[in-house]
Amino acid sequence: MSRLAACFEKLHKSGKKALIPYVTAGDPEPGVTVSLMHAMVAAGANILELGVPFSDPMAEGPVIQRAMERALEHEVSLDDVLKMVQTFRQSDADTPVVLMGYLNPVEVKGYTDFAREAQAAGVDAVLLVDMPPEEADDLLSALSAHELDMIFLVAPTTDDARIKMITESGRGFIYYVSLKGVTGAGHLDISAVKQQLAKIRLQTALPVAVGFGIKDAESAASIADVADAVVVGSALVRKVEENADSVDNINSAVAGLLSEMRAAMDRC
Amino acid sequence: MQATDNNSDVYQMPDGRGHFGVYGGMFVAETLMGPLAELREAYEKYLQDADFLAELDYELQQYVGRPSPLYFAERWSKQLGGARIYLKREDLNHTGAHKINNTVGQALLAKRMGKTRIIAETGAGQHGVASATVAARLGLECVVYMGAEDIQRQAMNVFRMKLLGATVVPVESGSRTLKDALNEAMRDWVTNIDDTFYIIGTVAGPHPYPAMVRDFQTIIGREARSQILQQEGRLPDALVACVGGGSNAIGLFYPFIEDKDVAIYGVEAAGDGLETGHHAAPLCAGKPGVLHGNRTYLMEDAHGQIIHTHSISAGLDYPGVGPEHAWLKDSGRANYVAIDDNEALQGFHDLTRIEGIIPALESSHALAYATKLAPTMTSEQIIIVNLSGRGDKDIHTVAEHEGITL
Ligand SMILES: Cc1ncc(COP(=O)(O)O)c(C=O)c1O
Numbered sequence A: 001m002s003r004l005a006a007c008f009e010k011l012h013k014s015g016k017k018a019l020i021p022y023v024t025a026g027d028p029e030p031g032v033t034v035s036l037m038h039a040m041v042a043a044g045a046n047i048l049e050l051g052v053p054f055s056d057p058m059a060e061g062p063v064i065q066r067a068m069e070r071a072l073e074h075e076v077s078l079d080d081v082l083k084m085v086q087t088f089r090q091s092d093a094d095t096p097v098v099l100m101g102y103l104n105p106v107e108v109k110g111y112t113d114f115a116r117e118a119q120a121a122g123v124d125a126v127l128l129v130d131m132p133p134e135e136a137d138d139l140l141s142a143l144s145a146h147e148l149d150m151i152f153l154v155a156p157t158t159d160d161a162r163i164k165m166i167t168e169s170g171r172g173f174i175y176y177v178s179l180k181g182v183t184g185a186g187h188l189d190i191s192a193v194k195q196q197l198a199k200i201r202l203q204t205a206l207p208v209a210v211g212f213g214i215k216d217a218e219s220a221a222s223i224a225d226v227a228d229a230v231v232v233g234s235a236l237v238r239k240v241e242e243n244a245d246s247v248d249n250i251n252s253a254v255a256g257l258l259s260e261m262r263a264a265m266d267r268c
Numbered sequence B: 001m002q003a004t005d006n007n008s009d010v011y012q013m014p015d016g017r018g019h020f021g022v023y024g025g026m027f028v029a030e031t032l033m034g035p036l037a038e039l040r041e042a043y044e045k046y047l048q049d050a051d052f053l054a055e056l057d058y059e060l061q062q063y064v065g066r067p068s069p070l071y072f073a074e075r076w077s078k079q080l081g082g083a084r085i086y087l088k089r090e091d092l093n094h095t096g097a098h099k100i101n102n103t104v105g106q107a108l109l110a111k112r113m114g115k116t117r118i119i120a121e122t123g124a125g126q127h128g129v130a131s132a133t134v135a136a137r138l139g140l141e142c143v144v145y146m147g148a149e150d151i152q153r154q155a156m157n158v159f160r161m162k163l164l165g166a167t168v169v170p171v172e173s174g175s176r177t178l179k180d181a182l183n184e185a186m187r188d189w190v191t192n193i194d195d196t197f198y199i200i201g202t203v204a205g206p207h208p209y210p211a212m213v214r215d216f217q218t219i220i221g222r223e224a225r226s227q228i229l230q231q232e233g234r235l236p237d238a239l240v241a242c243v244g245g246g247s248n249a250i251g252l253f254y255p256f257i258e259d260k261d262v263a264i265y266g267v268e269a270a271g272d273g274l275e276t277g278h279h280a281a282p283l284c285a286g287k288p289g290v291l292h293g294n295r296t297y298l299m300e301d302a303h304g305q306i307i308h309t310h311s312i313s314a315g316l317d318y319p320g321v322g323p324e325h326a327w328l329k330d331s332g333r334a335n336y337v338a339i340d341d342n343e344a345l346q347g348f349h350d351l352t353r354i355e356g357i358i359p360a361l362e363s364s365h366a367l368a369y370a371t372k373l374a375p376t377m378t379s380e381q382i383i384i385v386n387l388s389g390r391g392d393k394d395i396h397t398v399a400e401h402e403g404i405t406l
Helices: A003-013 A031-040 A062-073 A076-093 A103-109 A112-122 A137-145 A160-169 A192-205 A215-222 A234-242 A249-266 B030-046 B050-064 B072-079 B099-112 B126-138 B147-153 B155-163 B180-192 B209-217 B221-233 B246-255 B323-331 B340-355 B363-375 B392-401
Strands: A019-023 A048-051 A096-100 A123-128 A174-177 A210-213 A230-231 B022-025 B070-072 B086-088 B115-120 B142-146 B167-171 B195-200 B238-243 B263-271 B287-291 B293-298 B335-340 B382-387
Touching: A003 A019, A003 A076, A019 A031, A019 A249, A031 A048, A031 A076, A062 A234, A076 A096, A076 A103, A076 A112, A076 B323, A096 B142, A103 A112, A103 A123, A103 B142, A103 B287, A112 A137, A112 B022, A137 A215, A160 A192, A160 A210, A160 B030, A174 A192, A192 A210, A192 A215, A210 B142, A210 B238, A215 A230, A215 A249, A230 A234, A234 A249, A234 B030, A234 B072, B022 B323, B030 B099, B030 B180, B030 B238, B050 B099, B050 B363, B070 B221, B072 B086, B072 B246, B072 B340, B072 B363, B086 B221, B099 B115, B099 B209, B099 B246, B115 B126, B115 B180, B126 B142, B126 B155, B142 B180, B147 B155, B147 B167, B155 B167, B167 B180, B180 B195, B180 B340, B180 B363, B209 B246, B221 B246, B221 B382, B238 B363, B246 B263, B246 B323, B246 B382, B263 B340, B263 B363, B335 B340, B335 B392, B340 B363, B340 B392, B363 B382, B363 B392
Parallel strands: A019 A048, A019 A230, A048 A096, A096 A123, A174 A210, A210 A230, B086 B382, B115 B142, B115 B195, B142 B167, B238 B263, B238 B382, B263 B335
Antiparallel strands: B022 B293, B070 B086, B287 B293
């Protein structure tokens, strides 16, 4: 069984929901990332989403844009991110790692080389924001040949026919984008999320994660109430930014917020 | 002497999902897939709609000032001593460039779709001005995204947009130029999809933009084709146009694609020279990749990061190019060449002094290539150069380059 499937099965048995933090790899500098990954797991994260820096992150709000710019100042590349995952894996064999980013760095490396190297590094799944299922046939076969899951997004603007197609192509889990907007936007509408999740669940038995707009313990708990997993990104990346001059402060600030979310999610 | 259309080899691009061979497509976040489908349906519907087409025609004639002349540059042709050069005078359009052909079309579409707010990205400010202009004309709210760097370089166009009632938003992210303005406009669109229409200014972006912008710009080539048949009784031997995103070029080229005897030249910006790496010539010196919703040639590093571009003309300073040009390059139907900053400036001065026409620095790249091409041809042969815009906006850049303070 894949790490992702095992993770969701274990959580399901204990009646818990997955907490999925996102940070940008190499932000604010490459040396921070692996220790931050371990700190997040210790604070209650179940799955890690690691952002691959890209020069033109079209779907990100200002907080994650700045994180990518900080990482790119250190010329953090896809190769570097794979090395970080490999290092993380040496002392954590179980926590699933999802790479999240944009298509072009993968396109330039080549799908097959990417899939092989990602599997070897210990990556479990890939989410490429600007790669819809319609364009993904070749990438999907390269990934599945290397036992990697491709995670697709469903949005508030996705109609039933597309939900069907996306859930048929997606593996690992489905990622529901809770709002029309970029990452870090702040207008979460729980009842609208609930409605769209019901439609997704009609089409698939895959776990459904919800992200965009979750920024504190309260919003994490209310999403955990309706979804299988809670993704939190900009709120954590903001902590990284605010504490950029000290690794210890980054780790404790990020872990602090995650522990609050974990506690609130487990209470319901 | 009528040229006959040869339909044995019909060019039909893109396919239903916006592919030009391996290029093009729809590489965007899921939130935009639905709205893009809606846009595609509206565009396909209205391009068949007699009322819409009549309205578009009326605006192009009465507001833009079409048809634009096809002017025989006799003195310049003689001096070069070769082919007869005709200039398609898009500089004479309202607002001074070809950009308005597209903004009029898209804004009328926005109105039909019930959108009340339009957004646009701009580099040189020409597309921003054209968008602000039609927004004023149609009573629509208009927000223009412009790189903070370009706002410095193009102060006059920024003020024009403000006079026209548009809000100009400086973009501080990334390289603070056109590509970042496009990113920011996409972010606005994804946030305000319900009431907002995004007018992309060139044949880039996700499907249907490359096809739609092309269709609105082909008025250039359709007019040029019938004008040259009328004035010379035959088709030209060569077409020359500058390529930033590629909209003025495809607008001229498209109606001639099946005329296999017409050579096609797209001219990219070689900036400081292709060998220096400081340029904006993805077709001549880039590699395929995915940016801004489509697969095409890009200026990128070995890790797939988009790299900084340089050109003296802000309108050519873009790291990508429309996917149809990528296809035309690979298929061999069109040739892509590059002209550096100094050559373009020479073209700028030549046309100004010899024909009394001050061209845009973008268009000056096409002119400079024509000065190389014409002498290799005979006086029986014909070149059409797309004079995509007028140079008033560039006066300060040229003066500065030559150490003159105005
Ligand atoms: C006069 C003029 N020509 C050409 C261009 C380049 O755009 P495109 O390649 O889409 O025609 C611009 C862009 O601002 C322009 O202002």
